[in-house]
Amino acid sequence: MSKSFEILELVGISTESASDAVKNVIFEANKISPVAWFQVSEERGRVTPEGKIEFQVTVKVGRKLNNSK
Amino acid sequence: MSKSFEILELVGISTESASDAVKNVIFEANKISPVAWFQVSEERGRVTPEGKIEFQVTVKVGRKLNNSK
Amino acid sequence: MSKSFEILELVGISTESASDAVKNVIFEANKISPVAWFQVSEERGRVTPEGKIEFQVTVKVGRKLNNSK
Amino acid sequence: MSKSFEILELVGISTESASDAVKNVIFEANKISPVAWFQVSEERGRVTPEGKIEFQVTVKVGRKLNNSK
Amino acid sequence: MSKSFEILELVGISTESASDAVKNVIFEANKISPVAWFQVSEERGRVTPEGKIEFQVTVKVGRKLNNSK
Amino acid sequence: MSKSFEILELVGISTESASDAVKNVIFEANKISPVAWFQVSEERGRVTPEGKIEFQVTVKVGRKLNNSK
Amino acid sequence: MSKSFEILELVGISTESASDAVKNVIFEANKISPVAWFQVSEERGRVTPEGKIEFQVTVKVGRKLNNSK
Amino acid sequence: MSKSFEILELVGISTESASDAVKNVIFEANKISPVAWFQVSEERGRVTPEGKIEFQVTVKVGRKLNNSK
Amino acid sequence: MSKSFEILELVGISTESASDAVKNVIFEANKISPVAWFQVSEERGRVTPEGKIEFQVTVKVGRKLNNSK
Amino acid sequence: MSKSFEILELVGISTESASDAVKNVIFEANKISPVAWFQVSEERGRVTPEGKIEFQVTVKVGRKLNNSK
Amino acid sequence: MSKSFEILELVGISTESASDAVKNVIFEANKISPVAWFQVSEERGRVTPEGKIEFQVTVKVGRKLNNSK
Amino acid sequence: MSKSFEILELVGISTESASDAVKNVIFEANKISPVAWFQVSEERGRVTPEGKIEFQVTVKVGRKLNNSK
Numbered sequence: 159m160s161k162s163f164e165i166l167e168l169v170g171i172s173t174e175s176a177s178d179a180v181k182n183v184i185f186e187a188n189k190i191s192p193v194a195w196f197q198v199s200e201e202r203g204r205v206t207p208e209g210k211i212e213f214q215v216t217v218k219v220g221r222k223l224n225n226s227k
Numbered sequence: 228m229s230k231s232f233e234i235l236e237l238v239g240i241s242t243e244s245a246s247d248a249v250k251n252v253i254f255e256a257n258k259i260s261p262v263a264w265f266q267v268s269e270e271r272g273r274v275t276p277e278g279k280i281e282f283q284v285t286v287k288v289g290r291k292l293n294n295s296k
Numbered sequence: 297m298s299k300s301f302e303i304l305e306l307v308g309i310s311t312e313s314a315s316d317a318v319k320n321v322i323f324e325a326n327k328i329s330p331v332a333w334f335q336v337s338e339e340r341g342r343v344t345p346e347g348k349i350e351f352q353v354t355v356k357v358g359r360k361l362n363n364s365k
Numbered sequence: 366m367s368k369s370f371e372i373l374e375l376v377g378i379s380t381e382s383a384s385d386a387v388k389n390v391i392f393e394a395n396k397i398s399p400v401a402w403f404q405v406s407e408e409r410g411r412v413t414p415e416g417k418i419e420f421q422v423t424v425k426v427g428r429k430l431n432n433s434k
Numbered sequence: 435m436s437k438s439f440e441i442l443e444l445v446g447i448s449t450e451s452a453s454d455a456v457k458n459v460i461f462e463a464n465k466i467s468p469v470a471w472f473q474v475s476e477e478r479g480r481v482t483p484e485g486k487i488e489f490q491v492t493v494k495v496g497r498k499l500n501n502s503k
Numbered sequence: 504m505s506k507s508f509e510i511l512e513l514v515g516i517s518t519e520s521a522s523d524a525v526k527n528v529i530f531e532a533n534k535i536s537p538v539a540w541f542q543v544s545e546e547r548g549r550v551t552p553e554g555k556i557e558f559q560v561t562v563k564v565g566r567k568l569n570n571s572k
Numbered sequence: 573m574s575k576s577f578e579i580l581e582l583v584g585i586s587t588e589s590a591s592d593a594v595k596n597v598i599f600e601a602n603k604i605s606p607v608a609w610f611q612v613s614e615e616r617g618r619v620t621p622e623g624k625i626e627f628q629v630t631v632k633v634g635r636k637l638n639n640s641k
Numbered sequence: 642m643s644k645s646f647e648i649l650e651l652v653g654i655s656t657e658s659a660s661d662a663v664k665n666v667i668f669e670a671n672k673i674s675p676v677a678w679f680q681v682s683e684e685r686g687r688v689t690p691e692g693k694i695e696f697q698v699t700v701k702v703g704r705k706l707n708n709s710k
Numbered sequence: 711m712s713k714s715f716e717i718l719e720l721v722g723i724s725t726e727s728a729s730d731a732v733k734n735v736i737f738e739a740n741k742i743s744p745v746a747w748f749q750v751s752e753e754r755g756r757v758t759p760e761g762k763i764e765f766q767v768t769v770k771v772g773r774k775l776n777n778s779k
Numbered sequence: 780m781s782k783s784f785e786i787l788e789l790v791g792i793s794t795e796s797a798s799d800a801v802k803n804v805i806f807e808a809n810k811i812s813p814v815a816w817f818q819v820s821e822e823r824g825r826v827t828p829e830g831k832i833e834f835q836v837t838v839k840v841g842r843k844l845n846n847s848k
Numbered sequence: 849m850s851k852s853f854e855i856l857e858l859v860g861i862s863t864e865s866a867s868d869a870v871k872n873v874i875f876e877a878n879k880i881s882p883v884a885w886f887q888v889s890e891e892r893g894r895v896t897p898e899g900k901i902e903f904q905v906t907v908k909v910g911r912k913l914n915n916s917k
Numbered sequence: 918m919s920k921s922f923e924i925l926e927l928v929g930i931s932t933e934s935a936s937d938a939v940k941n942v943i944f945e946a947n948k949i950s951p952v953a954w955f956q957v958s959e960e961r962g963r964v965t966p967e968g969k970i971e972f973q974v975t976v977k978v979g980r981k982l983n984n985s986k
């Protein structure tokens with residue numbers, strides 16, 4: 159098996175907090191393949207039509223590179 | 228009406244969390260004129276005289292440019 | 297006494313939220329010497345063996361430079 | 366009159382090209398008050414529901430600071 | 435279906451203009467899966483053997499994360 | 504009254520020094536509304552027709568956000 | 573076939589040198605699909621339990637975008 | 642002959658578009674010595690006295706280093 | 711003795727000029743241990759209650775790493 | 780004559796102030812060929828053997844590109 | 849014991865290679881207190897009077913924060 | 918003679934290592950005029966037709982500004 163890693167860039171969404179948006183997207187990514195580490199690279203958002211703050215947080219996710227890819 | 232947007236830079240304050248500081252300043256900005264989107268650009272803070280952590284979060288706020296300005 | 301300041305770079309840890317990681321490390325630094333201000337410079341993390349998200353937040357901490365150092 | 370300048374951050378829109386988006390927002394800003402210079406700081410966009418590429422270009426616009434402001 | 439997004443980094447090519455290079459790569463990406471937004475991150479190029487300017491524009495492309503991936 | 508702040512970007516001019524350009528624009532901004540803090544973000548300049556060096560210093564200026572705006 | 577390119581972000585590992593880490597990950601990526609170019613974007617590392625320096629080098633890898641993807 | 646390259650920083654001007662400004666300065670540089678590659682590093686501009694938008698685009702230009710220099 | 715260096719981050723204060731703030735903090739640091747070089751990394755400030763501009767300049771200071779530390 | 784510009788990167792030296800270092804190098808560059816504009820890109824320095832602070836300021840200098848080069 | 853970390857900035861020297869300079873400074877830092885991770889932040893150098901290339905590599909070094917500090 | 922310096926941007930090439938690419942271009946530059954210092958600003962590369970990794974390292978080279986230029 160390879161000793162290299164790949165880095166994916168993903169965006170999580172939450173109307174609770176920026177950290178909640180991070181948790182949402184990392185848990186989802188972790189189900190497909192184990193997440194080795196992550197780094198937050200951007201935090202944006204908008205006001206939803208219902209008047210809530212929606213956090214959109216970009217995370218770089220590192221994971222083991224699968225040789226069979 | 229103009230199709231252009233303007234970006235304002237604001238700083239929100241909270242002793243709860245950075246996301247709470249974002250919510251405070253976006254809700255306040257949204258009352259004056261609808262916020263189309265925002266981006267967090269800096270997160271600073273201090274220890275208050277009462278010993279609390281105060282989060283000071285800078286956000287860039289985008290909104291429709293009003294022609295009459 | 298000196299009017300200058302020094303800036304230390306510290307990393308706080310929390311499985312709750314990024315802001316909780318900031319509070320942890322600032323309170324710990326503040327016990328040793330009063331923190332004048334701080335700035336978040338990086339937010340990273342990992343999934344713990346127990347399946348929790350661990351936030352690792354780097355903060356730059358400013359404090360009065362002690363002449364006797 | 367003041368010798369200082371202020372810098373506004375605006376976003377222009379065009380489905381033609383990024384340069385067309387710059388022209389749209391600069392001409393609009395120039396009608397209100399003469400533009401001394403501008404600098405492009407970001408170029409984003411989306412695919413419109415009609416399937417066109419929409420360019421959203423952020424420009425920093427410099428102009429004379431009016432003392433009466 | 436997931437509420438998260440993924441960001442891909444692509445490079446479009448054109449001998450017409452930088453905006454044409456963006457259109458080429460976004461239209462191509464949009465055929466495979468709808469593009470939610472894009473951001474230009476780098477603009478490079480070369481002189482072709484036929485003496486034309488070739489624009490090579492790097493764009494970050496955001497799209498809905500497909501759960502089945 | 505609001506606990507939020509706004510950040511303006513201004514450019515000061517001086518043929519003496521960069522620090523003199525900062526002083527000029529901060530004193531002018533402070534007359535209109537109290538300046539809470541500032542940060543220098545760019546330092547440019549030119550040679551005037553009289554052969555002097557003109558410093559053009561961009562400063563970000565933070566001040567209390569007025570609710571009535 | 574497409575004239576566009578995609579950019580992947582990979583991390584190579586070596587206890588010899590940073591350049592060895594780059595070679596490891598580029599050779600591995602090149603076996604799957606030809607690498608057109610690469611760019612080093614970060615160089616980190618750790619001390620292994622055996623007391624060796626482990627270099628972890630992040631590279632952005634450009635390659636022809638396959639239409640059938 | 643040397644295998645090294647040198648990088649020059651040039652600014653092209655056009656009232657048509659940013660890409661036209663790039664073409665102008667690259668064609669001019671290419672007449673003196675073959676341009677191996679270029680990279681756009683800044684895009685600024687102004688409104689001309691005739692009311693046109695003038696694009697001023699900074700490009701880094703790479704070319705073979707001539708040993709005899 | 712070690713051939714390595716350490717870099718400290720310090721903030722100097724002056725109501726005269728940014729360069730005066732640099733001199734203040736470098737002279738103070740130099741008394742404790744010889745300063746090999748410095749680099750200015752940020753320039754901020756405020757208006758004092760007496761109406762003066764206070765420059766707060768962050769400098770990175772390099773000096774010989776003492777083995778006995 | 781060409782409408783393009785070239786940008787040179789120069790370092791000025793002064794034991795007075797950073798602005799004095801800028802003046803020194805711009806006046807020297809201006810004698811050879813008129814300087815159209817400049818931008819400060821880095822400010823470093825050292826303590827001289829005589830115990831003075833020496834400012835080393837890097838400036839990018841723009842000037843008309845001479846066709847005959 | 850604290851769960852926080854501190855980050856030091858150090859500069860390693862070598863006339864062999866940049867990676868050798870990293871190894872030199874990390875091994876030296878690791879003798880005093882275990883290094884948890886490092887990150888290369890700058891690579892500079894000079895030609896020595898003996899005509900060798902000297903690499904000067906700046907690394908940020910992370911290690912457990914000692915409570916007794 | 919001038920006390921100012923100029924900074925050139927050069928690219929060195931090597932199929933051995935990034936540090937070897939730096940040495941190649943610095944030795945070549947040093948033959949023409951003494952190199953005072955250098956700084957690595959970018960590290961790119963490609964796979965050669967013979968299947969080797971080619972390192973292309975951009976270095977900023979500082980040297981005394983010759984008055985007679």
